[in-house]
Amino acid sequence: MKAFLVAGDRSGSGKTSITLAIAAAFAKRWNVQTFKVGMDYIDPSYLTGVTGRQCRNLDSFVMNKEELSAVFEHACIGADIAIVEGVRGLYEGAESIEDIGSTASIAKHFGLPVILVIDAKSITRSAAALLYGFMKFDPDVHIAGVILNNVRGEKHVNKAIGAIKHYCNVPVIGAIPRVENLDLTMRHLGLVPYEEGKKDNRFLDRVSSIVEMICSHLDLDALLSLSCEKEEMVHIPRLFAPDIQSKRAKIGIARDEVFNFYYADLFSLIESKGHEIEYFSPVHGDLPDADGYFFGGGYPEYHGHKLAENQSMMEDIRTAAMDQRPVFAECGGLMYLCRKIEILQDFSVLSKGTSFKMADVLPARCTIPKKRIVTYVTGKTTRDFPFGSGKSLAVKGHAFHYSTVHPDNGVTFGYELNRGFGINETQDGLVKGNVIGSYTHIHPVPSRELLYSFLSACLSDPAP
Known part of the structure; x- marks a missing residue:
């Protein structure tokens, strides 16, 4: 199996579009497995969409x-x-000195050659200087090739390539021209998720145009020649090995154009325990009869009217919660379980004064906008965590949102954080009965004991 890593010299270098194009091109001929460094959901949705295989996240801060x-x-x-x-620039991470959480740490852990995307807008020899600094910064990172992005004209390209060859002796395997109005569609948390956009043929045409344009300026054969060889993977690692339980639960997972922020390993770990997953749409469908429910993140604020129209869904969720069926919600799912979402000022395409009635499961209301929160999250479950037996469990993940949840007085929380921000400073995971809703998106691998506690609760008979 061949393997390589695509990194950027900074955020906005173009690595996401370039990686997307490379993955789409190779997926026409081979089985391509993609990964995303960091805790992002949206970039992986595109890589999943063009390859047909679930993209996975790799993060050296939350995972050992x-x-x-x-x-x-x-x-x-x-x-x-x-x-x-990669994520952001090659060397950006959680700390200023150590490389934990960085793309570089992943490249070193797996011994992957790095293809560095350099934003070459308005620079030529400086591209070589930048590359030289990246090469010397950490000699254990192997930069095997370079892709220049945002170039303009043959003279620009030749001068930059000549400087890189002379000073760095690293092959340039592509030079992508600057093309106006050919970017992937953006939103306040990043790109529009692929699962939402794919319903629009104009969106798919735009993705295809970007892929075609980029690939026409890449030497894909040269790229493959720079990749490393990895042993063919045939054995299931112990962490994901089947561990079939004597009892099997059905887990309803909200998954549609609104709720689609999930790590693929969540599904793998649930199924490795022998449980059944049934996906459903809070916008279009009915609530399935399940032993527990999971509402992931997404953009309920952009689909507020459609969500509010499905009153039978909300009524059934309230009934399930009153029946003590376990419900786990994160960020967008948390917002959906509040009483309502209120728009306090014009924000993106949302208008001041707009409000949407939500499921009214948790004793809180949600307002938009607020100052952006983007942070790693670490902590422990509290004794109020609804699915535990009093044992403190690790909480590891991230938070990324522009909203505020205002809980009623006297509520309890299931998480106590030592890094990051929750609903109430260090408190996160608003609890009511067998329902928990948090701003924290847990990563299911390092937080798997927490996930398994939820699954065990789904197997238990509800309290009378």
């Missing part, structure tokens, strides 16, 4: 080395090529 390797090996079973997309 054994967990990273297990995720990689499990995902690569049956793959011919593994492509890892």
